[in-house]
Each structure stands twice: as structure tokens, then as C-alpha cells.
Amino acid sequence: MILGHGIFSTVDDLCHRYWEEGLDNHTLRNSLEDVFASIQELDFLVYLLTNILVRQGQHLSGLDSVSVTEFLRQMNETETVPEITSLFFDRFDTFFPETSGVTYKPFIEKLITYIEEHLSDPNLSLKWLSTNYLYMSVDYVSKQFSLQTGEKFSNYLNRLRITKAKSLLIGCDTENIYTIAEQVGCGNNPQYFSQLFKKYTGMTPTEYMKKMSGK
Numbered sequence: 001m002i003l004g005h006g007i008f009s010t011v012d013d014l015c016h017r018y019w020e021e022g023l024d025n026h027t028l029r030n031s032l033e034d035v036f037a038s039i040q041e042l043d044f045l046v047y048l049l050t051n052i053l054v055r056q057g058q059h060l061s062g063l064d065s066v067s068v069t070e071f072l073r074q075m076n077e078t079e080t081v082p083e084i085t086s087l088f089f090d091r092f093d094t095f096f097p098e099t100s101g102v103t104y105k106p107f108i109e110k111l112i113t114y115i116e117e118h119l120s121d122p123n124l125s126l127k128w129l130s131t132n133y134l135y136m137s138v139d140y141v142s143k144q145f146s147l148q149t150g151e152k153f154s155n156y157l158n159r160l161r162i163t164k165a166k167s168l169l170i171g172c173d174t175e176n177i178y179t180i181a182e183q184v185g186c187g188n189n190p191q192y193f194s195q196l197f198k199k200y201t202g203m204t205p206t207e208y209m210k211k212m213s214g215k
Contacts, residue, residue: 007048010035015052018096019059025096029089036085045081049088054167056095058116058160065163067094069201072170076212104148107134111145119160122187126153161185162200165193169209177205 014031017023039045050072057063071091078084088095104112111129118124126145130138145153161184168180181193197205 007035007039007044011048011052015055025093025098028096029092033089036088039081039085042079042081042084045084046075049075049084050167050170053095054163057163060097064094065201067091069166071095072166073212076170105144107136107141108145108148110134111141112149115157115160119164120183120185122185124157124185157185158196158200162197165197165205166201166208169205170212172209174206174209180205 011032014023014028014035018025018028036045039048053068053072057065057068071087074087075084078087111134114129114133115124126142127138130136130141134141142153145156149156151159165180165184168183169177172180177193178188178190181190182188184193186193186196194204197203197208201208203211
């Protein structure tokens with residue numbers, strides 16, 4: 001039986017192979033089913049699945065955020081490990097579609113990695129990253145980023161921030177919203193964070209927290 005950090009390590013390796021090495025979703029599903037069979041603690045499974053879906057949202061720009069949000073809501077209303085596991089695998093192909101082998105140019109990959117690792121930096125901008133990190137023309141990087149990812153840099157960055165915020169808000173107290181705003185790069189401006197969150201989700205952070213808690 002795989003326990004604790006071993007499960008995280010195993011799942012992380014499997015997802016990395018899906019994201020970076022083209023592991024097919026059928027093999028990924030079978031492998032995850034084997035791993036999940038050893039999980040008995042409800043809270044651990046909820047945390048693990050939330051982490052997986054947040055990271056998948058960062059890698060797959062086309063991931064249906066409505067489906068993810070609905071799954072997370074249902075998961076938090078479900079009381080047994082088997083029910084949650086079944087709920088997840090019923091939607092598995094939506095969350096983890098068959099890989100297409102699409103890869104980005106190296107400098108776009110480098111840019112995306114930097115963004116993910118410095119998401120809490122409120123000063124992230126395409127101009128700064130192009131000039132000081134990639135040492136390339138901002139106009140060229142902007143055009144290539146849009147062509148390869150299918151969305152503008154600003155939308156990509158904001159979407160990542162909101163995806164991470166949604167994960168952090170689950171089980172959070174309202175007084176911690178200020179801290180979460182900082183963690184996702186909205187600095188010391190919770191009002192801006194709230195406006196941005198509502199733009200992308202249709203709800204304020206507080207409304208989202210209430211919905212996810214079933215209150």
C-alpha cells in the first residue's frame with residue numbers, strides 16, 4: 001500500500017508524464033485507479049484531487065473550469081472515498097483528454113514555467129519578462145504566446161491566478177482572503193482580487209467559499 005508522501009510522489013510522476021512526455025490518458029487513468037485504491041482517508045483524497053485539478057488547469061488552457069468547479073462542489077458534499085473516486089473517474093476524460101503531442105517553443109515553455117513558479121509576484125508583466133528574463137522583443141513574444149497557447153498573456157496569467165485562488169479558498173476563512181490575494185499575485189489589494197475573481201468565475205471569493213462549503 002502506498003501512503004502519504006508516496007502517493008503524492010507517484011501521482012505527481014504520473015501527471016508529469018502526461019503533461020510533459022505524452023503519456024496517454026488511458027494509461028494515466030489505469031495507473032491512478034491503482035493508486036487511489038490504496039487511499040482510505042476522505043480529507044486526503046479531497047486535497048489530492050483538488051491539487052491535481054488545479055495543476056491540470058495550469059497546463060491545459062482549454063480545461064472546462066465550469067466542470068471542474070461543479071466537480072469540486074460535489075466532491076465537498078460527498079462523504080465517502082468510493083463515491084468521490086467514482087465521481088472523479090466518471091469525469092476523467094473531460095479533465096484529462098487524450099494528449100495531442102502539442103509542444104511549445106522552448107522560450108514559451110521557459111516563460112510558462114517562470115510564471116507558474118512566481119505566480120505570487122504582483123509585478124509579473126509580459127514586458128518585464130520579455131526584456132529582463134527572455135531578452136527578446138515584447139511584441140514578438142506577445143504574438144508567439146498568443147499563437148501557441150491560444151490566449152493573450154494577460155488572460156493566461158489571470159486564469160492561472162484564479163485557478164490557484166479557487167484551490168486556496170476551499171476550507172479557508174473569510175479573514176484569510178487578504179492573504180490569498182497576496183499568494184496569487186494581487187499584492188495587498190483584496191478589492192482588485194475580488195473584482196478579478198468575479199470576472200472569471202461570476203462569484204466573489206466569499207460567494208465561492210460559501211458555494212464550495214455547501215452553506
